[in-house]
Amino acid sequence: MVRLLEGIILSSLSDFIEKYLKQMLREAAEGMIMIQRRELAEMFECAPSQINYVLDTRFTPDRGYLVETRRGGGGYIRIVRLSFRPGRDFLSVLDETIGDEITARRAEGLLVRLEEESIVTLDEYVFIKTVLDRETRKFPDHYRDRVRASLLKAMLALLVRE
Amino acid sequence: MVRLLEGIILSSLSDFIEKYLKQMLREAAEGMIMIQRRELAEMFECAPSQINYVLDTRFTPDRGYLVETRRGGGGYIRIVRLSFRPGRDFLSVLDETIGDEITARRAEGLLVRLEEESIVTLDEYVFIKTVLDRETRKFPDHYRDRVRASLLKAMLALLVRE
């Protein structure tokens, strides 16, 4: 970070690129932009790999962005801003509750509570339990809690959406 | 890729040919078109083998297309669009298609097809891709295809249910 004159602050190059891309996203009608890595690198006079750094650190799924790329002729980088954004809402509470791992017992308890509170229907409760059981069994013991957490979060996110 | 005017991006030649053929397919009543390779190559001013490349990469069975050809005088290329859901056991077809493991590439192809056939919405497509991306990366390479398969089946089952 560099200070110039009175309080004018120049952030890092990555910050500039991030701001530029987010501005483009705001102006894009479909919540999506397509760029070329080489072109963007030329615009900011930096190494192309710098663009990857910005994408890796600032446009992650956790922050609500999906990045798709293609190499070769006609290659591109597409950044999609999710209409479903992670925030301080019910879902992020669920995410924190579940964490990266969850035992079958804790998952069961959570589901019971969600059903009692009518956040999921009885049908959905049964369905989710069945899927967790069936899919989880395919993995070795020490991965089961992690797979269970991923599955549970994915399914609840779909159900609780919007 | 060529940039023209204000941010309009022209994709590769293969993309053009793909779009052209898909437009023809949409306009064809029987979900099927017949073309001549040489003729199409002349229309796009490219090598005839370029047409094969497009067919091999974009009109695969995974993406829901069947391609039949015939050489010699009166030769042709026929592209048939396969429809996904005829039977009521659609979900088990999906389960079989996905199997116990699925690569990111095949998952992408399948999701594109499901979106094109209006079985999932564009929003759901983006959502599923993001979840797959985010959750899958928490596991070592060796498990990713298996985790991806479990997640994909779980989410599609929830969406397609009812």
Place this chain on the structure above:
DNA sequence: CAATAGTCTGACCAACTTTGACCTTTCGCG
């Protein structure tokens, strides 16, 4: 001011596209 975390670059890698030389199949004609 030392330790830690964040940024940036360049050399090397992987994926996708396009072309062209050469091959195989089919049809029509003698």
Place this chain on the structure above:
DNA sequence: CGCGAAAGGTCAAAGTTGGTCAGACTATTG
């Protein structure tokens, strides 16, 4: 039937992107 013309097929090389990663450099923090 044999042959040549008229399709389409295959494959490898060259071209055009974006990806990765270790290490140098910079900023922040205790």
